[in-house]
Amino acid sequence: MKTSILLLGKAVAVLILLAASSGLAIAQPKWQVAKHNTDYQEWQRLPVGSGFPVETFAFHDFDGDGKTDVFTSYRGAFQYSSGGRNSWRTLNTRFSDSNTHGNGVDWEDLRFGDIDGDRKTDVFFPWKGNFVYVSAGKGDPIILRKADVPIEHVFIGDFDGDRKAEIFYKPRR
Numbered sequence: 354m355k356t357s358i359l360l361l362g363k364a365v366a367v368l369i370l371l372a373a374s375s376g377l378a379i380a381q382p383k384w385q386v387a388k389h390n391t392d393y394q395e396w397q398r399l400p401v402g403s404g405f406p407v408e409t410f411a412f413h414d415f416d417g418d419g420k421t422d423v424f425t426s427y428r429g430a431f432q433y434s435s436g437g438r439n440s441w442r443t444l445n446t447r448f449s450d451s452n453t454h455g456n457g458v459d460w461e462d463l464r465f466g467d468i469d470g471d472r473k474t475d476v477f478f479p480w481k482g483n484f485v486y487v488s489a490g491k492g493d494p495i496i497l498r499k500a501d502v503p504i505e506h507v508f509i510g511d512f513d514g515d516r517k518a519e520i521f522y523k524p525r526r
């Protein structure tokens with residue numbers, strides 16, 4: 354009897370460890386939003402929660418439905434939760450986080466904006482000597498220009514209002 358309880362305890366511990374190491378959420382707290390129609394006083398739960406670190410989150414509309422999505426590149430994949438209401442969907446696995454895989458793109462090097470003007474947010478970063486973007490986070494990198502200035506000084510935004518983002522560069526001096 355004692356042995357079987359011990360074994361059961363071990364089995365449970367192993368299951369918890371497996372779930373944790375596979376990145377599965379063990380009842381992660383749900384994301385919450387405060388809305389204008391309650392004077393921003395009440396937190397309303399979204400259907401989704403996640404154990405991914407919030408430092409790797411970005412908030413843009415990647416599928417063009419007019420609702421802000423939650424994006425992460427945690428553990429080497431561009432993923433997003435549509436409207437913060439759906440579970441993570443993988444957009445891309447080609448640009449692994451160099452912190453974990455050694456040959457990818459760092460979170461700090463990612464920039465977000467609509468470069469091709471399709472109303473879906475694109476992901477911009479330096480890649481193999483060029484500044485590139487992946488449209489809506491999906492597919493192959495599209496080369497924009499040589500990455501001849503440091504990414505730390507580069508940002509993107511639609512500065513002329515033509516709905517396609519430009520590359521902004523702040524020279525060192």
Ligand SMILES: [Ca+2]
Pocket residue numbers: 413414415416417418419420421422435436
């Ligand atoms: Ca959206």
Ligand SMILES: [Ca+2]
Pocket residue numbers: 466467468469470471472473474475488489
């Ligand atoms: Ca786009």
